[in-house]
Amino acid sequence: MNNHSFKIPVIIPITIGIIAISFSSIFVKWSTAPVSVQAMFRLLFTLILMIPFVWKHRNWLKNLTVKTYIMLFLSGILLALHFLFWMGSLKLTTVASSTILLSLQPIFVMIGAYIGFKEKTSKSAMLSMVVAIIGASMIGWGDIGISITNIQGDILSVLGTIVVAIHMLIGQSLLKSIPSTLYSFMVFLVAVMVFALYNMTLDIPMTGYSHADWGIFLLLAIVPTVFGHVLFNWLLKQVTAATISMAILGEPVGASLLAILLLNEPLSLTQFIGGLIVLLGLYFFLQNTRKQHKNNTAKMTSKPRNGDSIIKDERDNFQA
Template structure:
């Protein structure tokens, strides 16, 4: 059941993660894998420092394996998400990126055999139609904006995996050890990916490092840690649905700061996706 005391934290988390695409747009010359690496490295470093003053139970071997999978999935989420921001608008990326609850439910069905009732099926169809509307004239286009939109959807799949694994691990694992190890594994995977793609993780400007620091602290350390804490108390589908408000907040900031135009198909598709997600949330809130 819902825990009303968790709502204020989730609202703070929403505003925190909404700054992520805006900050990323301020890093046009930093590769997606490098942005993602520093985001995870800074956040995990801060958590390792903070948790050094406390004692807590270690993560069990079984849960450790799940954390490794979640960390790798989180790394892939960020690679595709930041990659999408390089190709398409903040509005497109955030609207398509919030479909994670749909994939969370589908993965629950495939992996755990969860029943999907008629209303949930209708909700998933509505979300799918909304994604097609957002894609618009770029439907079938595998370059430029079209590719960016596809990458945003793929990023949502990986985020759905992270939330689903987190809901299981957090039942008997504290938020700090879970989040610290999650971010650390993700940072290691991202470092490997950066080196594999020959993307340097150093030699950037002071301004770039400042925004990378903000990216690691605000949307990651504050936003994602809040979600990792809350996932113990509410459904993973609900947690994955909290970013519903991100496209609105992020798109307004993008218009003010970058004069990014929001096209009608994105607005219409976003509304359709929102309706589908709301139906999905209300039908899966336990």
């Protein structure tokens, strides 16, 4: 999609993405199937849904370099590991515990972006990030690490957070030269193959599940994957990986509220207050990011080239 044809403020697609991914943990908890099977069919169904949209980009495949294919393959492996670790954590601990640890992702993304891309973040944006992470920590404070099983779930969630941060940074680099739909399709395809190999190696059955489980697989594909991950991959062309990671901090809020309504998992007053703090930190981070983008645009427009006095950062169209 051409950036100039998109006039909707960035907060709208980000909000849609946050709501969509908030349902992911609920669906995982509802299914009785192994997480590797859930993840495999989740991505497989997503691939089928994406075919009509990615077909027009098929000619790009013959123009990709060997290095790009290697990076796509690595990104797909990391995504598979993320789903395996994080979805596995939901079987061992609560939604609040798992999603709160997942919300630490901006820290790893920010460190990785600085090391890999020399991408700097303003002090005010970093402060907003700290505020949001503190609020997210309050959400899961009451039930993190209270037993051996919960600790195992916590560790899996942290591992899932690290690998998805690396996955996003690789994606940010690849999306500079690859259509977002093609990137998502290739990465999902690799992840499906990884899960298929994983299931066959461990003799995990890939058929024989209930109609309810198959319905959940489809919901996982449509809601958190298409309207969550695919949407965020597309947004990586418009905003930084750190911004997307910061937006995902809204997931613990939505997931915890849904867990109360649909899973009967209680939410304490501390967790409720923490949710409000998360949203406050998220709002100020997006505002600071918008201001930083505008400042960069102003610097660029002050130095016109070849008689062109209007040189804009395309991301300026995406206003928080």
